[in-house]
Amino acid sequence: MTRLALLLGMFAVPLGALAGSGEAHLLAVDDKVNAPSDTWFKFKAITEEPGKTPRIMVFEVQNKGPKRLVNFEAPGDMKGTKVLVLSRQQMWVYLPAYKKVRRVASHVKQQGFMGTMYSDEDMSTSRYSEAYTADVSTENESSISLKLAPKEGTKSGYAALEMDLRKDLMLPTEIRFFNADGQHIKTETRPDYDCGSDVCTPKEMKMVDHTRGGASTRLIAEERKINEGVADTIFSVRNLERGR
Numbered sequence: 711m712t713r714l715a716l717l718l719g720m721f722a723v724p725l726g727a728l729a730g731s732g733e734a735h736l737l738a739v740d741d742k743v744n745a746p747s748d749t750w751f752k753f754k755a756i757t758e759e760p761g762k763t764p765r766i767m768v769f770e771v772q773n774k775g776p777k778r779l780v781n782f783e784a785p786g787d788m789k790g791t792k793v794l795v796l797s798r799q800q801m802w803v804y805l806p807a808y809k810k811v812r813r814v815a816s817h818v819k820q821q822g823f824m825g826t827m828y829s830d831e832d833m834s835t836s837r838y839s840e841a842y843t844a845d846v847s848t849e850n851e852s853s854i855s856l857k858l859a860p861k862e863g864t865k866s867g868y869a870a871l872e873m874d875l876r877k878d879l880m881l882p883t884e885i886r887f888f889n890a891d892g893q894h895i896k897t898e899t900r901p902d903y904d905c906g907s908d909v910c911t912p913k914e915m916k917m918v919d920h921t922r923g924g925a926s927t928r929l930i931a932e933e934r935k936i937n938e939g940v941a942d943t944i945f946s947v948r949n950l951e952r953g954r
Contacts, residue, residue: 732844732856739880740837746909748774748940752933757826759838759925768880776836777945795834797887798864804950811951826918826927827896831867838873841866844862852877879903879910887894895921909936 740929756766770786782788790806801814814830835841842858844946854942858871872886881903885948887896896919900912911934918926 717897732846733839735846735875735880736844736858737839737856739875739882740839742880744775744836746936748772748936748938748939749911750933751911754930754932755927756930757925757927758779760923769823771946772940773836774940774942774945777942778833778836778944780833783797791824792950793824793833794945796945798831798834801830801834802947804952810890811878811947822843827922827925828927828929829867832898832917838871840848844873846874852863853883854880854932879905881910881912893921895919904931904934907936908922944950 722870730842733904749772751771751773753769755769757765757767766785766937767782767788769780769782772779772781776795776797780795781794789908790804794802794804802811803814804811821830823830824870832899838858840846841864842946843861844856844858846853847857853879854875855874856875857865858873860868867895868887869890869892872888873882874884875881882898882900885898886894886902887898889895896917898917900914900915902913903910905912911929911931915929916926917929
């Protein structure tokens with residue numbers, strides 16, 4: 711879903727360790743993230759904002775390379791809503807109430823994805839190395855910290871990112887997002903991973919928006935399937951227009 715991210719880090723990652731420059735670390739992590747031919751997840755998303763009742767959503771995410779299809783099951787007013795991601799620049803939403811598909815404009819990519827603290831950009835980024843350069847800022851026996859900057863000509867809602875990697879798995883444990891003023895605006899944490907068959911995926915991810923009083927969205931992975939042979943045909947606008 712990096713990414714429904716990334717999306718939104720919710721992707722399958724084989725076990726392994728890396729060595730080298732920041733660029734090499736980021737590229738290798740991206741390759742491992744996208745190593746399975748396809749993945750499927752069922753998530754519960756809990757969004758909490760100060761003074762508001764928590765909002766709970768349930769959705770499925772199918773991934774294949776940079777392509778992603780999100781299908782909402784709950785709450786009732788979102789049931790049947792679908793989101794198709796083909797790349798960082800290509801995202802569509804199917805609205806069942808109107809039986810229409812609309813393309814998500816690039817200038818709104820920093821808005822919350824379906825009311826969550828994850829932005830559309832967060833959910834459509836599957837390979838950070840395609841959009842960012844990376845340098846190693848710190849390293850010790852258990853972790854590596856990278857500093858990421860947008861590549862020249864890349865449109866990004868963030869001026870910089872900091873990514874902490876767990877060294878034994880070479881997977882992110884925390885990602886910090888900064889704006890053009892150097893303000894730390896968001897933090898995503900991935901405290902634990904579910905590993906099996908040489909594949910690791912986050913058990914839970916949490917995005918906190920520091921510009922909104924600490925509002926947060928938790929993505930809890932309730933089910934997962936790896937390498938199920940997902941067909942390419944499901945990742946198409948035509949398929950989305952049919953409400954499938």
